[in-house]
Amino acid sequence: MQKPRVIFALGLYVPPFLSPLAQELGVWEGVENFKDIDGPGSQIIKGVRFPGQHDLSINVIALTHPSYRMLGNVVGNVKHRRYKTLMGNDAEIELIKDAVAGLQF
Numbered sequence: 001m002q003k004p005r006v007i008f009a010l011g012l013y014v015p016p017f018l019s020p021l022a023q024e025l026g027v028w029e030g031v032e033n034f035k036d037i038d039g040p041g042s043q044i045i046k047g048v049r050f051p052g053q054h055d056l057s058i059n060v061i062a063l064t065h066p067s068y069r070m071l072g073n074v075v076g077n078v079k080h081r082r083y084k085t086l087m088g089n090d091a092e093i094e095l096i097k098d099a100v101a102g103l104q105f
Helices: 014-021 023-028 034-038 088-100
Strands: 006-010 044-048 058-063
Touching: 006 014, 006 088, 014 023, 014 058, 023 044, 023 058, 044 088, 058 088
Parallel strands: 006 058
Antiparallel strands: 044 058
16 A cells, blocks of 8 residues: 655646545645745745655655756746745745655655
8 A cells, every 4th residue: 555655736627626636735726827836935835744644754845847947948836936035936946945854765
């Protein structure tokens, strides 16, 4: 049985898709862009418990899909990301660090 500690929601369509699966993810319902996620500070949701899996506490993080990070030589959608005081790629790197901080694999 898989027992994930972190789920990486890659792309803008995944967070609203996941939103009905756990109460904690409800903040992602109806998001239309990363500003909707970054603005209220819901880029990372820690301690998510999915129905039927109450013994697991999972961190879920919304990231730019890899295919949209860079478009040719031009910085893609990642440039719009915000987390703490960081922007762009630095923001997403910090998100990943925070998502896995303290977890034992």
